[in-house]
Amino acid sequence: MMFNTHLLSLLIWLPIIGGFVTLGLNDRGAVAKWLSLFVSGMTLSLSVPLWTWFKSGTAAMQFVERTPWISTIHSEYFIGVDGISMPLILLTTFTTVLIVIASWSNVQKRVAQYFAAFLILEGLMIGVFAALDGVLFYVFWEAMLIPMFIIIGVWGGPRRVYATIKFFLYTFIGSLLMLVALIYMYLKSGSYELAVFQRMPLTLHEQTFIFLAFFAAFAVKVPMWPVHTWLPDAHVEAPTGGSVVLAAIMLKMGGYGFLRFSLPMAPDASRELDWLIIALSLIAVVYIGFVALAQRDMKKLIAYSSIAHMGFVTLGMFIGFQIVANTARTSGIELGIDGAVVQMLSHGLVSGAMFLCVGVMYDRVHSREISAYGGVVNTMPKFAAFMVLFALANSGLPGTSGFIGEFMVILAAFKANVWYAFLAATILVLGAAYTLWLVKRVIFGEIGNEKVAALEDLNGREFLVLGVLAVAVLLVGLWPAPLLDVMRASTQHLAEQLLLSKIPL
Amino acid sequence: MQGIYLTIALAPLAAAVIAGLFGKAIGRAGAHSVTILGVGMSCVLSFYVLYQFLFNGMPAYDGTVYTWLVSDGLTMNVGFLIDRLSALMMVVVTFVSLMVHVYTIGYMHDDDGYTRFFSYISLFTFSMLMLVMANNFLQLFFGWEAVGVVSYLLIGFWYTRPTAIFANLKAFLVNRVGDFGFVLGIAAVLRYTGSLDYATVFAHADQIAAAQIQISSSITWPAITFTCLCLFVGAMGKSAQVPLHVWLPDSMEGPTPISALIHAATMVTAGIFMVARMSPLFELSETALSTVLIIGSTTAFFMGLIGIVSNDIKRVVAYSTLSQLGYMTVALGVSAYGAGIFHLMTHAFFKALLFLAAGSVIMAMHHEQDMRKMGGLRKYLPITYWTCLVGSLALIGFPGTSGFFSKDALIDAVHLSHRTGHWYAYFCVLSGVFITALYTFRMFFMTFHGQPRMDHHTQEQLHESPWVVTLPLILLAIPSAVIGWMTVEPVLFGDYFKGALHVLPANDVLAEVGEEFHGSALEFLWAGCKSLPVLLAALGVLTAWWFFLKRPDLADAAERRFKWLHTILVNKFGFDWFYENVLVAGARRLGGGLWRFGDQIVIDEGFVNGSARSVGWLGSVMRYAQSGYLYHYAFAMILGLASFLMWLLWRT
Numbered sequence A: 001m002m003f004n005t006h007l008l009s010l011l012i013w014l015p016i017i018g019g020f021v022t023l024g025l026n027d028r029g030a031v032a033k034w035l036s037l038f039v040s041g042m043t044l045s046l047s048v049p050l051w052t053w054f055k056s057g058t059a060a061m062q063f064v065e066r067t068p069w070i071s072t073i074h075s076e077y078f079i080g081v082d083g084i085s086m087p088l089i090l091l092t093t094f095t096t097v098l099i100v101i102a103s104w105s106n107v108q109k110r111v112a113q114y115f116a117a118f119l120i121l122e123g124l125m126i127g128v129f130a131a132l133d134g135v136l137f138y139v140f141w142e143a144m145l146i147p148m149f150i151i152i153g154v155w156g157g158p159r160r161v162y163a164t165i166k167f168f169l170y171t172f173i174g175s176l177l178m179l180v181a182l183i184y185m186y187l188k189s190g191s192y193e194l195a196v197f198q199r200m201p202l203t204l205h206e207q208t209f210i211f212l213a214f215f216a217a218f219a220v221k222v223p224m225w226p227v228h229t230w231l232p233d234a235h236v237e238a239p240t241g242g243s244v245v246l247a248a249i250m251l252k253m254g255g256y257g258f259l260r261f262s263l264p265m266a267p268d269a270s271r272e273l274d275w276l277i278i279a280l281s282l283i284a285v286v287y288i289g290f291v292a293l294a295q296r297d298m299k300k301l302i303a304y305s306s307i308a309h310m311g312f313v314t315l316g317m318f319i320g321f322q323i324v325a326n327t328a329r330t331s332g333i334e335l336g337i338d339g340a341v342v343q344m345l346s347h348g349l350v351s352g353a354m355f356l357c358v359g360v361m362y363d364r365v366h367s368r369e370i371s372a373y374g375g376v377v378n379t380m381p382k383f384a385a386f387m388v389l390f391a392l393a394n395s396g397l398p399g400t401s402g403f404i405g406e407f408m409v410i411l412a413a414f415k416a417n418v419w420y421a422f423l424a425a426t427i428l429v430l431g432a433a434y435t436l437w438l439v440k441r442v443i444f445g446e447i448g449n450e451k452v453a454a455l456e457d458l459n460g461r462e463f464l465v466l467g468v469l470a471v472a473v474l475l476v477g478l479w480p481a482p483l484l485d486v487m488r489a490s491t492q493h494l495a496e497q498l499l500l501s502k503i504p505l
Numbered sequence B: 001m002q003g004i005y006l007t008i009a010l011a012p013l014a015a016a017v018i019a020g021l022f023g024k025a026i027g028r029a030g031a032h033s034v035t036i037l038g039v040g041m042s043c044v045l046s047f048y049v050l051y052q053f054l055f056n057g058m059p060a061y062d063g064t065v066y067t068w069l070v071s072d073g074l075t076m077n078v079g080f081l082i083d084r085l086s087a088l089m090m091v092v093v094t095f096v097s098l099m100v101h102v103y104t105i106g107y108m109h110d111d112d113g114y115t116r117f118f119s120y121i122s123l124f125t126f127s128m129l130m131l132v133m134a135n136n137f138l139q140l141f142f143g144w145e146a147v148g149v150v151s152y153l154l155i156g157f158w159y160t161r162p163t164a165i166f167a168n169l170k171a172f173l174v175n176r177v178g179d180f181g182f183v184l185g186i187a188a189v190l191r192y193t194g195s196l197d198y199a200t201v202f203a204h205a206d207q208i209a210a211a212q213i214q215i216s217s218s219i220t221w222p223a224i225t226f227t228c229l230c231l232f233v234g235a236m237g238k239s240a241q242v243p244l245h246v247w248l249p250d251s252m253e254g255p256t257p258i259s260a261l262i263h264a265a266t267m268v269t270a271g272i273f274m275v276a277r278m279s280p281l282f283e284l285s286e287t288a289l290s291t292v293l294i295i296g297s298t299t300a301f302f303m304g305l306i307g308i309v310s311n312d313i314k315r316v317v318a319y320s321t322l323s324q325l326g327y328m329t330v331a332l333g334v335s336a337y338g339a340g341i342f343h344l345m346t347h348a349f350f351k352a353l354l355f356l357a358a359g360s361v362i363m364a365m366h367h368e369q370d371m372r373k374m375g376g377l378r379k380y381l382p383i384t385y386w387t388c389l390v391g392s393l394a395l396i397g398f399p400g401t402s403g404f405f406s407k408d409a410l411i412d413a414v415h416l417s418h419r420t421g422h423w424y425a426y427f428c429v430l431s432g433v434f435i436t437a438l439y440t441f442r443m444f445f446m447t448f449h450g451q452p453r454m455d456h457h458t459q460e461q462l463h464e465s466p467w468v469v470t471l472p473l474i475l476l477a478i479p480s481a482v483i484g485w486m487t488v489e490p491v492l493f494g495d496y497f498k499g500a501l502h503v504l505p506a507n508d509v510l511a512e513v514g515e516e517f518h519g520s521a522l523e524f525l526w527a528g529c530k531s532l533p534v535l536l537a538a539l540g541v542l543t544a545w546w547f548f549l550k551r552p553d554l555a556d557a558a559e560r561r562f563k564w565l566h567t568i569l570v571n572k573f574g575f576d577w578f579y580e581n582v583l584v585a586g587a588r589r590l591g592g593g594l595w596r597f598g599d600q601i602v603i604d605e606g607f608v609n610g611s612a613r614s615v616g617w618l619g620s621v622m623r624y625a626q627s628g629y630l631y632h633y634a635f636a637m638i639l640g641l642a643s644f645l646m647w648l649l650w651r652t
Helices: A009-024 A027-054 A087-104 A111-130 A134-143 A143-156 A161-189 A193-201 A204-221 A232-237 A240-265 A267-272 A274-293 A296-327 A332-365 A380-395 A401-416 A418-442 A460-478 A481-499 B002-021 B023-055 B084-107 B114-133 B137-155 B164-193 B198-205 B205-212 B223-238 B247-253 B256-265 B266-278 B286-309 B313-333 B337-364 B384-395 B402-416 B422-448 B456-461 B469-492 B509-516 B519-531 B532-550 B553-562 B561-569 B572-623 B628-652
Strands: A062-070 A075-081 B060-072 B074-082 B213-214 B221-223
Touching: A009 A027, A009 A075, A009 A111, A027 A087, A027 A111, A062 B247, A075 A111, A075 A134, A087 A111, A087 A240, A087 A460, A087 A481, A111 A134, A111 A143, A111 A240, A111 B213, A111 B313, A134 A143, A134 A161, A134 A193, A143 A161, A143 A240, A143 B137, A143 B553, A161 A193, A161 A204, A161 A232, A161 A240, A161 B572, A193 A240, A193 A380, A193 B422, A204 A240, A204 A267, A232 B456, A240 A296, A240 A332, A240 A481, A240 B023, A267 A274, A267 A296, A267 A481, A274 A296, A274 A418, A296 A332, A296 A380, A296 A401, A296 A418, A296 A481, A296 B384, A332 A380, A332 A401, A332 A460, A332 B060, A380 A401, A380 A418, A380 A460, A401 A418, A401 A460, A401 B137, A401 B164, A401 B205, A418 A460, A418 B164, A481 B060, B002 B023, B002 B060, B002 B074, B002 B084, B002 B114, B002 B198, B023 B084, B023 B114, B023 B205, B023 B519, B023 B553, B074 B084, B074 B114, B074 B137, B084 B114, B084 B256, B084 B266, B084 B337, B084 B469, B114 B137, B114 B256, B114 B266, B137 B164, B137 B223, B137 B247, B137 B256, B137 B266, B164 B198, B164 B205, B164 B223, B164 B247, B198 B205, B205 B223, B213 B223, B221 B223, B223 B266, B223 B286, B247 B256, B247 B313, B256 B266, B256 B313, B256 B337, B266 B313, B286 B313, B286 B572, B313 B337, B313 B402, B313 B422, B337 B384, B337 B402, B337 B469, B384 B422, B384 B469, B384 B532, B402 B422, B402 B509, B402 B519, B402 B532, B422 B532, B469 B509, B469 B519, B519 B532, B553 B561, B561 B572
Parallel strands: none
Antiparallel strands: A062 A075, B060 B074, B213 B221
C-alpha cells in the first residue's frame, strides 16, 4: 500500500509542495491561509498513524524508505523513524498547525509567503528528523535555515537584519564543520548511511575530531553556553510564529543531533569529553538562570529560560558516562536520556505556548517590554489563566509536562555526582523566580496603564490554540507513560551503543 | 476499598474543575454546593475509613492507581498508602476543609471571585489528599508542589493588591528553596534504594545507612544523614521552620478562610507529616534528628516572641502557628513522631478555629485587622467570643483541652529525651508555653475585652456573623475542647500508630511518658495540672491580663524601656531585610552583571562582533596590498623572492 510505505515521504513533501503552491498564490492571502491550514492539518492527521502504527518493542527504524539518490557519492534517499525521532515529528506537525492558526490574522504583509515559509519549514524539519543518510540530513539541515532566515528577515522586528545574520552565521559555521565530519566518515566507509557511521570503528583521535565537529553544529543549535547569544536576538526580532518554531522545534535539532550523531558515532570521544558537555550544561542552568532574572523584555526572558531548560537536555544525555565512571553501574543512563528526550518534547510545548502568550499580548499592545504591562488579569482573565498555567509548567510543576524531564535528569545526575544534581536542581528556585516574577509583573497587580485597560480577552481562535496546548501540557504531565513506552527500545539501544567502544583493537 | 479511596481524592478535584471551568454557568450557589458536596463526600468517606481502622481492624492498604511512567527499569506509580497515619490526616484535612468551605459562604459573600475561590479550595483539598495518601515519593512530591501552587494562587487571590502578589511570589520561592532540598533527598533515596515506593525504600533503609556520600575528594558523609537532612529542608520550607519561615506571616495577605485551612491546619503541617512518614529513615540518623530538634525549638521559641509585638490579629495567629509548628518539629526531633502528629491534629482544630474566629472578627470590623482598633467585642460577637476562648485555651494548653494533652505529652517527651540539643529544646518549649499564653491572651483581651477603640460608625454596625460562619466555629470548638481527652490514650500511649510510625526502642520516649502515667489520660491530666507548663501558661495569661487589660500603660512603658528588644522583634530578627536586600538584590545584581558583562561584552562584543570586526579589519588592511600600481607588486615580488632566498641560505 502506497500510503503505508511512503508515509514519511508524504509527511515531508506534502507541506513542502503545499508551501510552494501557497507561495504561488502571491497576493491572495485569504486563500493562502485556508490552503496552509488544510495542508498543515492534513500533515498532522497523516502523522497520527506514525504513532498508532509504530511498533514500540523494537529499536529498528520503521516506516523506512530507501532508494538511490546521488549514486556518484553513494548517497541515498533513506528515511525512517525510531522511538526518538517519531515523537519529535509529531511535535513538528502539531506545532505547525497551531502556528498557522495563531498567525491567522496578525500578519499583514506578504501573507501567502509567510504561511508558505512555515509549510516549507515544516517539511524540511520533518526531513531532518527522518533522514538516515548523511547527505540527505545535511541538505535538510541547511535548507531549513532558508525559510527561517526569511521569516525573521522579512516579518521580523526593527533589528531583524542583525538578528538574521547572527543567526545564520552562527548556525552555518557550525554546520560546515559537521559536513567535514560527515565527508570524513564517508571517505573511510564508502557510504553515507548513518547506521554505517554508527558502526564503523574509529580511533579515539578520529572520534575526538568528529565529536568536536558535530559539537560545533549541535551546540549552536541547542544552544549551549557560550554559543547561545544568537537565540535571544533571533527570538526578539522574530514574529510570533517564528519564535514558536524556533523554540519548539529548531532547538531540538541540536539535541537530536547529539543523540543520533555524536553519542553513537563517537561514543569514546563522548566519554572522554563528557566533562565539557556537563560543565556547559550546568553553566547553562545556573548562569543563564541568573541572566534570565535580569531581563526586561518578555521574549528575551523566555529565550534565556529556553537555554536553561535545554541545559537539562544535554546534561541528561551525557550524564550516563559519569554514572558508569562513578558507580560502575549502568543504571541511570537511560533515565538521563529518557529525561533529555522528554524535556525536549515538553520544552517544545511549554516554550511554544509561552511565546504564543507573548504574541497574544504583543498583538494588542505592540510592546514586549515587561514594564509596558501590569495587571493584565483584570482585563484578560482567560488569557491570564493560560499564562499562569504555562508559567507554572515552565517552572517545572509536577502534573505538567515541564516537571518530568527535569525530575528524571536530576535523579540521574544524582547517581553520577551530588554536585551535578545540586547545580541542576537550582532550576527549581531560579526557574520559578524568573518565570513567576514575570507573571507577577505582567499579569497580576493593578491595571498598569490605559493600554492594558483597553485589552480585550482572548478571541475564539487564540483560545483554541492555547487551550489545545494546555491540554497537551497537562496530559503529558499527568500520564507520560505512553510516551516513554514508545521511546524505550530506542533509548535502550542508544544506551548500549554508548557503552560499546568503537576504538579498533 | 480502592473505589472509596479514589472517590475521597477525586471528588474534590471534580468539584474544583466544575466550579472552576463552569463557575459562570452554575452560579454562586452552584459553585459552593458542588464543592461542599465534593468535600463533604470525601469527609464522610474519610471518617468511614478511620472507623474501619479503629473498630474493624482493617489492615493498611498499599496499591497502585496507575503507572505514571517506566524508564530505565524504574516504575513510577501513582498510588495510595492508606494506613492509620494517612487515615488520621485524611480526616483532619477533609473535616477542616469542609468547615472552611461552609464558612467561606459567609466570609466571601461579597467577593467577585466567589466561584474561583471555591474552585481553589477544593483543588487544594484534592492536592493535600494526594500528598497524605501517597505511597511513593513521586506522588508525595506532586501533592507537595500542588498544595504549594494552590497556596500561591490563594495568597494572591486579591491579585490587584501589591502586598498580596508580593507575598505569594515570596511564599512560592521560599518553598521552592525547600523543594530544592527535597528533590535532592528524593534523588538520594532513589540512588541508594533503587526505588521511589515507600515500602521498598523503607525495607532497604539499611542500604542508605550503609552508604557514604562523596561530598568532595576528602569529605564523605553518611548517606542517611545527607538524605534525611535534604528531606528535612523540604519540610522546613513547607512547615515554615527557621530560616525558611519568612513566607508564612506574609501569607496572611490571602483571605482568612485559607489562612485557616492552608496556612494553619493542613498544608503547613505537610512537612511534619512527611518527616513522620519517613520515620524509618530519620530513626537511622541521630545527626539529622538533632538538627530537626534544634531547628524546631528555635522556631518554637523565637517565632512566638514576635507574636507578642504584632498588632495585626491574623499575624498574631500566624506567628503562633509558626511557633506551634516548631513544637511539632521538636517532637519529631526527639523521635516522638506520634506526639508530633497528635499535636498536628489538635492544632489543626484549634488553630483553624482561631483563624476562623479572627476572620469573624475581621468581618464584623469591616476588614480591619489592627487589634489596637478593636476591644470590647465580647458583647457584640458572643458566639465568636466563646468559641475563640475555647481555641485560645486549647492553644495555651489549659488542662483538659486538646492542646493540653498534645503539648504536655510533647514537653514530657523532650524532657525524657537524651538527644543532642535536648536541653536547649526543653528550655525553648517550656518558655514557649509562657510566651504562647502571653501573646494568645494579649490578642484575646485586646480584641474582646476592655474599652471599644473602633470608630463610631464601625461600632454601630457591629453584629455577630451569620450561621454559616458561626456553625463551623462551633463545630471546630468541640474537637478543640475534647479531642485530646478522647484520643490521647490510644493515639499516644496506645498502639494506634503501630506499623505506620517507626521508632527504635532506644529512642521511644513517648512509651516512657505513657508508662509514667500507666497509659491513662486521667492520670496524665492530674499530673499535668501540677506541672510546670500549666503554671507557666497561667502566669502567661496573668501577665497578659495585667499588661494589656489592667495596666496598658505598663505595656507601653515596657516597650519604651526595652526599645532595642522591641525593635528586634518588630523587625522579625531581620530575616526579611537580609533576604530582600542581600539575597534577592544580590541575585538580581548578579544576573544583570552576568548578562551585561558575560553575554553582552565578552561573548557578543568580544567574540561574535569582535570576530566579525577583525575580519573586516583584516580586509581593510589587505586592501592596501591590492593598490593596482605595478611597482607595488614588483616591489612585493622582489621582497618575497629575497626573503625566500635568505631562508633557503639560512637553512643550509
